[in-house]
Amino acid sequence: MDFFTLVQILDATVRLAIPLLLACLAGLFSERAGIFDIGLEGKMLAAAFFSAAIASITGSVWIGLLAGIAASLFLSGVHGLASITFRGNQLISGVAINFLAAGMTVLIAQSWFSQGGRTPSLSGAERFNPIDFPGALTTTNEVKAASPLMQVYSELLSGHSLLVYVALLTVPMTWWLLYRTRFGLRLRAVGENPAAVDTAGVSVVGLRYAAVGICGILCGIAGAYLSTALQAGFVKDMSAGRGFIALAALIFAKWRPWHALYATFLFGLFQALELRPDVIEAVIGMKVQGQFLGALPYIMTVVILAGFVGKAIPPRAGGEPYVKER
């Protein structure tokens, strides 16, 4: 394997890790506040569809992005209503959202566009296009011939869509918000012991809705990225289990923002390698089934949950609706 192949794989890792990262951080906000959310998948899918559909109709990817966020926020609101206001079971609500999104996106797509449950292909201003850094080489042949440093600059750092850079910025922002602000302190507290927050005179319901709202926005961006940046349009079930891999990454990261970055990039690398079986065969000298790499994130999560690599302790009040005690 030459250096350029490595850079190419890392480049693909970044592209594939971004939706995982955004969804993982979305889950982090929600779960840190004590609301388990297995509906990340459904929210991403809904956002992916509405971003692509509205971008295609209006011709503006920005309006598409807003539509995607709105769709995801709506589902977040449903989840919040079910699990915060009505104190329902958070897992059931999440499952319902996943099914709802899987069915409704295809149904609406067929009704609007009649293209077999997909949106028309997006191009130009309907997409988030790659941003080329100044001086970066653009054609593969040029990059291949350039110096290693230039290869990294042109292929790995430059040439991603705006959302990639935004997603990377959300990591330090999440960290700062969680550990350096009043909001973060309260958010973490409400996921650990909501009674402490309540008796301190802060609204548990308000905090949890805020967390679920942030979760909705981040899932919305993740979904928009899938259909308007990573790919050019919506196809059926295009979230392809990323919401669940993001949840696995969240456990792997033990609900910490920087670790979420590492975990999602590791899982993104597996996905990138899945696409390049030739490289794996060249490096380790044997054929590895792509499906095995696809399953690795889940396998690693089970290992983590079993307590082999330190213990992953979820927020203590997670999954439990808060009822004021008498």
Place this chain on the structure above:
Amino acid sequence: MTIDTTAPAIELKGISKAFGPVQANKDISIRVMPGTIHGIIGENGAGKSTLMSILYGFYKADKGDIFIGGQKTEIPDSQAAIASGIGMVFQHFKLVENFTVLENIILGAEDGRLLKPSLAKARKSLLELAAEYELNVDPDALIGEIGVGMQQRVEILKALYRQADILILDEPTGVLTPSEADQLFRILGRLREEGKTIILITHKLREIMEATDTVSVMRRGEMTATVKTADTSPEELAELMVGRKVLLHVDKNSPTLGDVVLDVQNLRVVDEQGVERLKSISLNVRAGEILGIAGVAGNGQSELLEVLGGYADGTGSVTLNNEAIDLTGKYSNGKTRRARGIAHVPEDRQREGLIMDYSAWENTAFGYHDDPAYQSGIFINNTAIRQDTEEKMARFDVRPPNPHLSAKNFSGGNQQKIVLAREIERNPDLLLIGQPTRGVDIGAIEFIHQQIVALRDQGKAILLVSVELEEILSLSDRVAVMFDGRIMGERAVGETNEKELGLMMAGVET
């Protein structure tokens, strides 16, 4: 606003609150003067907690007014309560375990959106408070890693940091060792000197007598009396609480000791995490004797009961009437224990003693459902069980005496009587009994204590575990103190006192 120093710090006028058909508070009026410690005493369900929840903004009273410092005040939520200078220390602490002391203190009372300045400010005022009231804590310690006594200090500091002038403490000594409790009362005395007003809610008569200036008694949602503590006696307070004369001391003769019934040698228990919960314990109980196990909750008493009751594994040797008992394996379970004559009234009756959704008669059969008297061919004879339950309920004065009612619809005391009736009436050689009167009202405590003593007088061996030192001292013939999975020492009841036992409970060798 003029501050009238003679105005009550808190005055409640005609507070009423109903939950559906249950009148939790009925026309309650109370005046608490500034700079005093005011006790509120009453049985479980008397409405103490509801009253305090109204004061802290958890509930809105149906009727009545609250005056703070002479000013009529509305308290719609906790925020308003805090703003009017009320601080609450709950029975179950409201702390975030994986936060530091400092973070817990500022939670909800931060100055501004960023944490750093808030934390710095809190650190400074924490030092001042610590010096002023002798409330030392390490601001950077994690809550989960400090003891309950310290956690309680953090709760008090939380209230003081929010500039509370009125401090309400709900059953503050439940989790403390006697010496920690003494320390708490010293701190409260200090706070009173500084002009703070303290409301102490408790069901322990002794604490009321020791710590308070004035005491109000609640019974069935009503305030039955408010008296100066100096002018009353525990007997009078107990009578006011229950509504009839109550025997506070257990009448019992000196024991007639028989042979050793239970003999435990080098009993060890290691839990699933590999932590050693019982560290080589040896003890014995004779026929006609009550051995009391004293200790702060969580020092191995539960594990001892579990192993002896047959639902946890252990190593070592345990004999009953000189015959060995299996501590592991398929013959180590509740059923074989019962067959050998060991009855068990578990510590947590709602989880281990009863199935709350099942009726009283179903609960009465548990563990003894293969009793031939309960069988009819291959079927269980429900009529026989119901009949038996009715008789047991009559003998144990369970109210209401309705075998069809689910366990959850009985009061704590009556639930305990159902368990007790089931276990005692099997005529066991050894009775294991944990926290017999936890959450049980005074009237029922008297009855339960009498039953335990009666069983001992029949020549049975009784192993009593309780965190209430008073209960241990009044019931037991001999006391063993547990600390950190060990027996710190054994004393005959006549030859020890609360102070010595309290030291042993805190792990001090005496």
